Structure formats: structure tokens, C-alpha cells
Amino acid sequence: MERMFPAIDEDLREACEALERVCDRLEPGGAAPGELSSLLARFGEVKRRADAGFAAVAAEVSRQSRRELGKDGFARRQGFSSPAALISAETGAATAEAARLIQVGEAIAPRANLVGETLPAKHPHVAAAMRAGLLGMASAGAIISLLDRVVVRAGTAACERMEEMLVEHAQGLTSDALRKLLLEAEARLDPDGAAPREGAAHAARRLTFRRDRDGGVSFSGWLDAESAAPVLTAIDSSVTGILRRREQCADEAMRDDRSVVQMQADVLVDLARHGLGCEQVPTRPTSTVVVRMALDDLLAATGVRPLGEGAAEVRVPGEPDGVAGCAVGFATIDGVEQPVTAGMVRRMAADADIIPMVLGTGSECLDVGYRYRSFTPAQRVALAERDGGCAFCGAPPGHTVAHHIRWWSQGGRTDLGNGILLCTRCHHRIHDDGWEIRIEGVGRDGIPWFIPPAWLDPLRAPRMGGRARYALTA
Structure with a gap:
């Protein structure tokens, strides 16, 4: 050697x-x-x-x-x-x-x-x-x-x-959280390329079927963020409802023993059956697609407000000559990791089943205190903005329930500072294993911290949770 x-x-x-x-x-x-x-x-x-x-x-x-x-x-x-x-x-x-x-x-x-x-x-x-x-x-x-x-x-x-x-x-970060971080970084670094990327992605949408000898059918496809949002929301919300009912079912003989992938397949079939037999638009959806966009981004993207100090000047896609000094503006869709442009938000907002949520800086109207036990829809949307889904494992918002950190029966307030989104599995794990939860900050800018029990980590080093784990603005 x-x-x-x-x-x-x-x-x-x-x-x-x-x-x-x-x-x-x-x-x-x-x-x-x-x-x-x-x-x-x-x-x-x-x-x-x-x-x-x-x-x-x-x-x-x-x-x-x-x-x-x-x-x-x-x-x-x-x-x-x-x-x-x-x-x-x-x-x-x-x-x-x-x-x-x-x-x-x-x-x-x-x-x-x-x-x-x-x-x-x-x-x-x-x-x-x-x-x-x-x-x-x-x-x-x-x-x-x-x-x-x-x-x-x-x-x-x-x-x-x-x-x-x-x-x-x-x-x-986990690989999933890192992917979300990089998607946001690319949207910020290359805002002019966002609209062309969205156009190319939409043109690439596809769905193919292959029939097997035994009569079964396999699916293969790909959807852009805008097309995928209502599909994911419809399936996720239905599966979440099934899982919650199963969790509350005390009779083992009546428990739904389907796997999650089987539930997803059955929901798709149910949606298709409903579409074939439906003669009119349903009166009201049981779930909605939530699109979130900061007020500053929206105003800057429409040319109402210039970019903040220190921001890079870019051209706005879709404008004849571009608008110097105006930001493209980005939004996020619950359950979809890829940030989307303001143009896509405007298209999606035309759908009656879409909630375009413009976020301000305060949360005063969302904190209703001790009077109400259940979190309001507005509070739940704000929690989803803060936590990004399950604050512990990162599951989509549709898979979560808003929980009181300090139990309501023990005097816990029904406000953002005492609320957190957790999926059923993580909720049981945190309570059964003895984890503590603290919220640092106020409103949608708060950061959840999870403190492990001493038997798991003798130092009890806090672990960051929620959207702050992969948000560049954290």
C-alpha cells in the first residue's frame, strides 16, 4: 500500500x-x-x-x-x-x-x-x-x-x-421533512420558474389502467398539485372518519378491520359510484381543500404592495411586461407539499369547495378561551397553519384532531396556545409514554416542543415539532 x-x-x-x-x-x-x-x-x-x-x-x-x-x-x-x-x-x-x-x-x-x-x-x-x-x-x-x-x-x-x-x-430532519424544506427553498429561489413548472406539471398529468387476467385492474398515474388537492382531500377525509369511528368502537365484532390502503381503495370506488348515480351537485361538502397564503404575499403578487426591504426583485408570470419589484407570491395546500403560485390560488378559489385562507399576523379573534370546549373551524385551520398537520409525526391535517394540551376538564383553555394537532396514533403515544408538550410563541407563529420522558431520554432534550421543523421562516 x-x-x-x-x-x-x-x-x-x-x-x-x-x-x-x-x-x-x-x-x-x-x-x-x-x-x-x-x-x-x-x-x-x-x-x-x-x-x-x-x-x-x-x-x-x-x-x-x-x-x-x-x-x-x-x-x-x-x-x-x-x-x-x-x-x-x-x-x-x-x-x-x-x-x-x-x-x-x-x-x-x-x-x-x-x-x-x-x-x-x-x-x-x-x-x-x-x-x-x-x-x-x-x-x-x-x-x-x-x-x-x-x-x-x-x-x-x-x-x-x-x-x-x-x-x-x-x-x-427526516427525509420527508427535508423534502418539504427544499420545495419551499426552490420556490423562493426561483419564483419566475414556478409558473412554467406548474404548467409543465399540469400537462404531465396522467392516469392509466391495466387489466389483469383475473379481471382485476391496476392503476398508475401522476397528478400536479392543483389536480391532486381535491383527490387527496376527499380520500384522506373519508379514511380519517373511518379510523376515528374504529377507534371509538368498543365492540370487537363490529370494528372495521380494513387496512388503510384497503380503505383508500374503497373510498375511491364509493366516489365513483356516487358520481355515476348523482343527478345533482351535493348540497355541501363534508370536507374542504384549504389553501393558505400570507397577506403580504397576496398583496405583493397582485402589485398592491411592493416587496419588503431586502427581497429580490422578480417578474410576475402572467403579466404582459412583468411587474418590477413585485413578488410572485406563494401559497400552500393542506396535504400537498409543493408550494403553488398566486395564479393557481386564483384558479382554485373559483371552486366552491375550496377555502382560500389569507393569513394576517394576529390571532386575537381565534382565541376563544374557556367558554367553548371544542375548537372552532377557524381555530383548527389556524392550528393546521402552525403545526402543518400532526405536530409530532407530520401526518396531513386531514388525519389529525385538535387536542387540548392541558385538558379542558382540568381548566385548559380552548385557544391556540393550548391546542395542538395530533393524529390518533401520536396522541395515544404521547399520553401513554409521558411526553410533555409546550408551545413557544403565540398564535400561528407558535412552535410546539415535545419533551420526551426521562426513561426515553435522561436529558429530556426538547424536540421541535410542527411546521417549524422544515419552515425556512422558523
Whole structure:
């Protein structure tokens, strides 16, 4: 073995030996919850730090294997067609994962200019977070891919500011929460591209059927956000009603034992049957699609109010000459992760089953205090805006119920500060396991915090919940 860095090689050898000793002694079976949490955190840190170092090595492997070197490239000399194939063979990972490792490594490695001077990494904030063991490979790769995709339209300065924000917010997020964060970031960085993307997405909608030999039919399709919203709302609200009735059913013989996917299929069939036999529009929907848009965004998008100080000037899609200094404005749809433009909101608002919700800054009229036990529809919509669905697991708003943090029977007020959206499973888990809930802030700007029980986490470190976990404005 050629030892270009003998000290580093020796350190790595010792680290491998130490890890081997740990794994030989490791018997996690029967570990206490607190111990298991600690092991999970330690191994997670080891993996993140190892990935950061390995990414730098992968970048160098790629540099020494670049195409212009031909057969003299490092990978070709090792008998592989590409650096990704070489890394895949060495690690046992898929070629796509090896390619992402190279992508991240090249983005976080120091660079050199034409005269040999050392320059900062292409993505310095991602690089710093990875070296500190705070950001994993998957999150780093997703952030880098987004920024590289929009940098030409958004500009280097805007992308660098967004990179810093994304790195701060991405730490500890699940893949689903990170996806929501990146969707919002792309909408902010490339507002001019939102309307064309929506048009292309709508044109790409499809639904196909394939009939099997046994008479069954399989479905395959894709819907844009605007088309998917009423479909998701109709199915989710019906399934949620079934689950709630099942939860309240004390007679085991009468309990609905269908799985969620079976319920979804049955609801689709019921909707089709209703459509075939319906001779008039239903008098009133039992559920609605809620579209949320900040008042400032709405006013700016319509040209009534200019952008705030420090915001980038953009052109408004749909205007003949554009409107300099006016924002496109974005909204969110309950149950749909992709932010949508003000133009789509205007189209959707023409539907009688759509509630366009314009959000102000205060919540005074939503706090009704102790007089009412049940949360009002307006309060529930405000809770959905704050929590984004189940504040604990992130399930869509249609799968949740508004609960009192301090029970109403014990004097808890029926207002936003004492309310939280939880799905049935998380509600039982939090109460049964002894979690505590606190709301930091007021109104829809409040942030839910979940404090685990001591048996699960001896330090009882609070965990952020709700929309703030993946909202760039948190």
C-alpha cells in the first residue's frame, strides 16, 4: 500500500480497530430506551463523520479519474470504467450512492484557481456542517443538487444565503421533512420558474389502467398539485372518519378491520359510484381543500404592495411586461407539499369547495378561551397553519384532531396556545409514554416542543415539532 499520508492512515486503522472492538462487545438486545437512544446518536455521528471524510476521498478519486486522462486515470488503472464503479466495488454501495458521494465530495472540497491559489469549497456551509458531523450524506446531497439546479436563475449570492439557512434547518430532519424544506427553498429561489413548472406539471398529468387476467385492474398515474388537492382531500377525509369511528368502537365484532390502503381503495370506488348515480351537485361538502397564503404575499403578487426591504426583485408570470419589484407570491395546500403560485390560488378559489385562507399576523379573534370546549373551524385551520398537520409525526391535517394540551376538564383553555394537532396514533403515544408538550410563541407563529420522558431520554432534550421543523421562516 502506498502511504502518502502515513499519520492519517494510522489514525484510520486505529479507528477501525476501535470500532471493531465496540461491535464485538455490542449486544443491544434488551437495552434500556435511554441507552438505545445514546447508541443511536453515537453511531449516527460516526456515520456522518465517516461520510464526510470518505466524500473528500471520493472527490479526489474522481479528480484523478477524469475523462481527459484516458486509460491513465486512477479508476481505469484499477480496472474500473468509472470512479463511481470503483467506489461502489470498494464499499458495496449502489453505483448511484457512490455517484452522490462523489458529487458531495466535489462540492465540499477546497478548490484551486488557474494560478494554484486555494479557494473555499463550492458549498462552504455544507462542508462545515459535514466536517462537524452535523449533516448526513443524503441531506448534503439533496441541498447541493437543489442549489446547483437553480444557481443560474437565482444567482450565487441568493444561493449562498439559502445554503446557510438550509444547513441550519436540515439537521435532524427526516427525509420527508427535508423534502418539504427544499420545495419551499426552490420556490423562493426561483419564483419566475414556478409558473412554467406548474404548467409543465399540469400537462404531465396522467392516469392509466391495466387489466389483469383475473379481471382485476391496476392503476398508475401522476397528478400536479392543483389536480391532486381535491383527490387527496376527499380520500384522506373519508379514511380519517373511518379510523376515528374504529377507534371509538368498543365492540370487537363490529370494528372495521380494513387496512388503510384497503380503505383508500374503497373510498375511491364509493366516489365513483356516487358520481355515476348523482343527478345533482351535493348540497355541501363534508370536507374542504384549504389553501393558505400570507397577506403580504397576496398583496405583493397582485402589485398592491411592493416587496419588503431586502427581497429580490422578480417578474410576475402572467403579466404582459412583468411587474418590477413585485413578488410572485406563494401559497400552500393542506396535504400537498409543493408550494403553488398566486395564479393557481386564483384558479382554485373559483371552486366552491375550496377555502382560500389569507393569513394576517394576529390571532386575537381565534382565541376563544374557556367558554367553548371544542375548537372552532377557524381555530383548527389556524392550528393546521402552525403545526402543518400532526405536530409530532407530520401526518396531513386531514388525519389529525385538535387536542387540548392541558385538558379542558382540568381548566385548559380552548385557544391556540393550548391546542395542538395530533393524529390518533401520536396522541395515544404521547399520553401513554409521558411526553410533555409546550408551545413557544403565540398564535400561528407558535412552535410546539415535545419533551420526551426521562426513561426515553435522561436529558429530556426538547424536540421541535410542527411546521417549524422544515419552515425556512422558523
